[in-house]
Amino acid sequence: MTPQAKLIFTISLILGTTITISSNHWLMAWAGLEINTLAILPLISKSHHPRAIEAATKYFLVQSAASALVLFSSTTNAWHTGQWDITQMTHPLSCLILTSAIAMKLGLVPFHFWFPEVLQGSTLTTGLLLSTAMKLPPMALLYMTSPSLNPTLLTTMAVLSAALGGWMGLNQTQIRKILAFSSISHLGWMAIIIHYNPKLTLLNFYLYILMTAAVFLTLNSTKALKLSTLMTTWTKAPSLNAMLLLTLLSLAGLPPLTGFLPKWLIIQELTKQGMAPTATIISLLSLLGLFFYLRLAYCTTITLPPHTTNHMKQWHVNKPISPSIAILTTMSITLLPISPMILTAL
Numbered sequence: 650m651t652p653q654a655k656l657i658f659t660i661s662l663i664l665g666t667t668i669t670i671s672s673n674h675w676l677m678a679w680a681g682l683e684i685n686t687l688a689i690l691p692l693i694s695k696s697h698h699p700r701a702i703e704a705a706t707k708y709f710l711v712q713s714a715a716s717a718l719v720l721f722s723s724t725t726n727a728w729h730t731g732q733w734d735i736t737q738m739t740h741p742l743s744c745l746i747l748t749s750a751i752a753m754k755l756g757l758v759p760f761h762f763w764f765p766e767v768l769q770g771s772t773l774t775t776g777l778l779l780s781t782a783m784k785l786p787p788m789a790l791l792y793m794t795s796p797s798l799n800p801t802l803l804t805t806m807a808v809l810s811a812a813l814g815g816w817m818g819l820n821q822t823q824i825r826k827i828l829a830f831s832s833i834s835h836l837g838w839m840a841i842i843i844h845y846n847p848k849l850t851l852l853n854f855y856l857y858i859l860m861t862a863a864v865f866l867t868l869n870s871t872k873a874l875k876l877s878t879l880m881t882t883w884t885k886a887p888s889l890n891a892m893l894l895l896t897l898l899s900l901a902g903l904p905p906l907t908g909f910l911p912k913w914l915i916i917q918e919l920t921k922q923g924m925a926p927t928a929t930i931i932s933l934l935s936l937l938g939l940f941f942y943l944r945l946a947y948c949t950t951i952t953l954p955p956h957t958t959n960h961m962k963q964w965h966v967n968k969p970i971s972p973s974i975a976i977l978t979t980m981s982i983t984l985l986p987i988s989p990m991i992l993t994a995l
Contacts, residue, residue: 650695661688662782669786674733675723679716682754682786686712689783692775693767704770708779711753711763718750719790735790738797747790748798748806754787755836756829758809765817765829773874776825777865780832781858788839788854792847800844804924808931810837815937822876824868827941828861831900834938841931842915845922853911860900860908863977867893870974879948889974894949895982901942902935907983 661684669681686709694705726743727733738744749760756764768776791798814834821827835857843850867889868874871882883890899906904913912935919928 650691654691658688658691661685662778666782666786670789673735675720675727675735676733678735678786678790679720679723682712682716682719685783685786686716689775689778692778693771695775696772698770700770704767707763707770708767711760715750715753718746718753722746722750735793736796738794741799744794744797744799745802747794748802751787751791751794752806752840755784755791756833757806757836757840758813758833759806761810761813761833764833765826768825768829769823771825773825773865773869776828777862777869780828780861780865784832784836784854788850791840791843792850795843795847795850798844803840803844804927807837807839807841808927808934810834810840811931811934812837812937815934815941818938818941821941824874824876824879824945827945828864831938831942832857832861834935838912838915838931838935841927842918846918849911849914849918853915856907856911857900859977860896860981863896863974863981864893864900866971866974866977867896870971876945876948879945883949890949892975892978892982894946896978897942897946897949899981901939903939903942907981 665681665684665686665688667681668684669678672678672681690705690709693708694701722738722743723733725746726738726740729740729743730737732739738747752758753760764779768779771779810833814830814832814837818827818830818834821830835853839850839853839857842853870889871879871886871893873879873882895906899908902908902912912932916928916932919925919931
């Protein structure tokens with residue numbers, strides 16, 4: 650792919666995201682979602698590998714269906730209320746269809762089946778875009794329509810996402826699939842609280858983007874795609890692997906790292922809302938995700954000798970850490986003394 654084509658697709662991604670986030674009319678939001686979908690498809694399929702083409706096809710079909718449901722729900726709401734404003738979703742059927750459409754775009758359970766396969770068929774750079782930037786427009790729509798959505802449906806989908814994201818990630822050996830199920834689990838934490846405190850959802854989303862970007866960029870630097878490859882990266886970049894270890898533990902939500910902060914605040918808010926049993930259930934389900942994060946972190950500390958001649962050139966090579974990766978990982982593993990400042994801001 651030529652640099653000019655990459656520039657066009659990148660500008661289209663930024664344009665589509667900006668249109669969706671800044672629009673008040675449903676047709677403009679739908680147009681931004683379509684621009685985003687069309688811009689990311691060439692980036693997914695740029696390697697011309699059959700698995701990449703399959704991933705692009707699956708992504709196109711799912712996102713097209715979700716965009717059609719968004720348009721259908723907004724049209725139904727306009728038919729009954731005469732309003733095309735995003736914040737004026739008042740018809741119950743329209744809200745139900747919209748919740749399903751946004752869940753399909755984000756990859757929430759039970760509309761999650763496409764996300765691990767698409768992420769597995771993409772490169773690490775494209776996977777980073779799919780896990781972070783492509784979730785920003787549907788998350789913005791979820792944020793703007795959160796007062797109108799059914800809290801029971803959102804809570805059910807959130808608990809199922811946390812359960813399935815942790816459970817399905819246990820037996821995976823491909824790192825991209827593990828990160829895909831991690832994303833599904835984190836989306837469950839975001840969806841469960843958005844009706845009661847949308848600011849907490851945004852905080853969780855921003856910290857998730859920060860930690861996921863640090864993990865993806867580190868893996869891209871070490872060229873690690875599966876657990877067996879991750880075990881041989883310690884000697885290639887010892888300092889980078891040490892930072893990856895802490896970033897993974899932070900992404901797991903292990904105190905006192907940064908990733909624990911949003912989970913702590915969400916549990917506190919759910920308890921205030923009289924949902925202590927739900928908070929207990931989703932907290933226990935997060936232990937499933939903690940298990941495979943600990944397994945990933947353990948793999949980063951193992952040093953295995955290279956078994957092929959291809960790895961011999963990389964043995965005992967100390968790679969320098971990129972400044973961007975260093976900044977992201979440092980922010981991802983910041984200890985909790987910053988918590989009082991964020992709490993006072995909320």
